[in-house]
Structure formats: structure tokens, C-alpha cells
Amino acid sequence: MPATSASFRRARALLGTFVEIDVADAQGADLESAVEAAFSAVAEVHRLMSFHDPDSDVSRLNSAASSCAVTVHPWTYTVLQAALEMAQSSDGDFDVGVAGIPQPAADSSSRTAAAIELLAGHQVRFRHAGLRIDLGGIAKGFAVDCAIDALRRCGVRSAMVNAGGDLATFGGGARIVHIRDPRSPGRLLCQVEVSNGALASSARRFDPFRSAETTETSVLDPSTRRPAERVLGATVRASTCMVADALTKIVMVGGERAAAQLARFQASAMLVAADGNILTTSDWQGDLQHAA
């Protein structure tokens, strides 16, 4: 069905959340098929990196990579490379390991990263029997980047992809994004403008289908194996959504000490600390007035 309107927005349930794609202004391109290609890319990331799907790359790694090298899709390999870089640069505050990691040692930096071997030919091996990984802290951002790439390839000149608050946009000037108040997600804390870049947030869990209240965050502090307590919510702006997504976890776990990692990736951030203070990096660009 060729689109007649100059812009439209579609939504699907993918990656365990709602993925919205908003497109405008395709140069001779069919917007409907461009959006379909973008959703297909997101669905492919979901298929490859789901922790629960027994046929995903992640499940195949978790069941076999400690006994032999497992070949994964290039996308999975790319995400693993980024995850290990994040783990190393944050001294283990970012950690894709969910089980089988040796207990904290004196050298506590990036234990999971040291236990994952990335080999030639997109092969991956685990050095520890029982190591289990979950790419949930970074794959959603990667999926958004893949959707953006698909839209660009189809000739779309302006779009936004928003996967449950992890979003990226290009073309068409600035778009306003409202940030939920992590203490009360039915309310809005502030608004920011995003153009040609990405923004991601992490906070306590929230399901308006069941309640207006939040439950504890799904971000675990690798050093305690307990939900992160230092920060109630974090929003990170970066050039790609994968980087922004992963950095939100580092800010949730590390709080103010995440500044070095943010600077390394030329990212900026806002956080709501458990003590009620709102902090931003000095290069944060956003309207920190309450939403009008």
C-alpha cells in the first residue's frame, strides 16, 4: 500500500516493549515499505539476542559456548564487542554476565569481559563453565540503530525510532522528547530536544497496564547482585542509541563516577539520585524546566 501522507507513525510490540517508528519525507521512497524494513531489523535483533528464545544466539552461547566456540550473527558479534568495551572502560559497572561469574576478586574489573573470548569468524567462546549472558542492557539501543540504518537505506530523510524510551532520530530538525519522572512515571520531569542523535533512559520498572507505581529497577549492580540503589533514573544522550543505552546502565550503577565513561564516549547525562538530587553533566543540553 503506497503511503500518500507525507509522514506517519507506527507501533509494534517488540523487544518486550513498544517500538514506535515515525517517518517523514522520503525521496521517492515508499514510506510503508521503509517502515516495514525498519521493524524487520528490530525483529531480527530481537530474534538473535533474546535471552528467553531458545534459538537465539544468546541462548546458543549460554548453552554451548563454555564447551566449544559458537558462531554468531555479525550483529550479535558487534554487540558483544561493544559490551566488552563498555565493561572494560567502566571497570565492570557494565556487565552482561548474569550467572557463572567468579566471586569478586581483588582485581574486580570486568570479570565477565575477561571470561568471554571473541574469536575470528564471528566465533565466541566462554572461559568459564556456567557463564550466562544477557544482552538486554545494550541490544535495544543496537536495534534502534539498526532500524535507523534501514530507514536511511530506504531513502527516508527524516525519522525517529523509539523503543520504550531508547530512541534515535535523524533529519527534520529537533524533536521534543519528554522525560518521565522516575519517582512517579505518570508525571513528566522535563523535556529535551533531540536531532541527529540518540537518547536513552533507565529507571525503575513501570507498567501502566497494572499500576502507576514503579517497582525496583531491572539494572543490577554487578558488585552486589542487587538492583542499583544509587540512582532512581538516568537519561543519556550520545551519538548512537547502543552507546546511550549501555551508558544508562553505567550511570544507574556508578552514579557520579560514570563521568569518565560518559566523557570517553562524548555523551552527556542527567540523573535523579536516590537522595532526591538531580544532577547533569556540564555539557547536558536540555530544558530543565518542568514540561510545559
Added chain:
Amino acid sequence: MNDWLKWTAPAAAVMSVAAPAYAMQYMSVEEAQKAAFPGASFAEVQPGRVWKASNGGYFYYDHVVGKHLLIDYTVAIGPDGRVRRVEILNYRESYGGEVHDPNWLGQFVGKGSQNELRINSDIRNISGATLSSTHLTEGVKKVLTYHASHFR
């Protein structure tokens, strides 16, 4: 290295504003039908809920409604009984009790996606805590179960 700036007012004193009725409309039922089965015609099997497509497929319109969230969605099922396509037609989040008000419930049904929303139309994009879509997945399973027992 970045320095952190503390926002002058403590968060407790910062006025966050209520988003009483954040809503987004994506597609009409007719648009979803055409996208699922291009070129097919549709015969109503159950008024406003189930259609049979001329290619042998079926098309369901349903909603999931919770405490503060209502989602209208459609499920296209191919002649082979497998899900062809699931579309979210609209998404309505509300904290003022409107979700269970029949007028609010029905305000978008049957409208084209070109219709402008009148409520909170300035809120187009939200970031924050990630929302679960589990309830929608459960809704699709419910539709499939219904389909298997009635039309297979």
C-alpha cells in the same frame, strides 16, 4: 572529564507535571486491514471484531485494557492459521481514571490516522522507565486461542 552540575532546586521541590492522558494514534482498522492483506476484501463475521478476508485469512480487532493503559490492536491470521501481522492502532495512557470511561474508550475507534488528537498532542515522544508489552503478547495469544476454537 565531565563535572556534574547539581540542579539548583532539590528534586522534591521540582514540579513535575502530570501527563493525564498521553495518547497516540497510529492506524485505522481499514488501514491495518489493507496492510495485512493487500487487495483483499473483508466480510464481517462478528460486527466490528472479526472479518474474513477474501484470501481465506481472518482479521481481528481487539483491545487490552489495564489500570492506566488501553491499547487497540489488530491481528491478521493467514489461511494457514498463523499470525501474519499484529498492529497497534492506538495507545492511550491515563492516570485520571479515563481508561474505563466508555466515551474515552471509544473516542478513536473507526477514525482515520489523519485525525489529530485533541489531548496532549504536544507530547509526542517519551523516554523514561521502559514499559512492558507483556499484556499485548497475552492479548494476541488470547485471539489465537479464540480463532482456533471458532474458525479452524
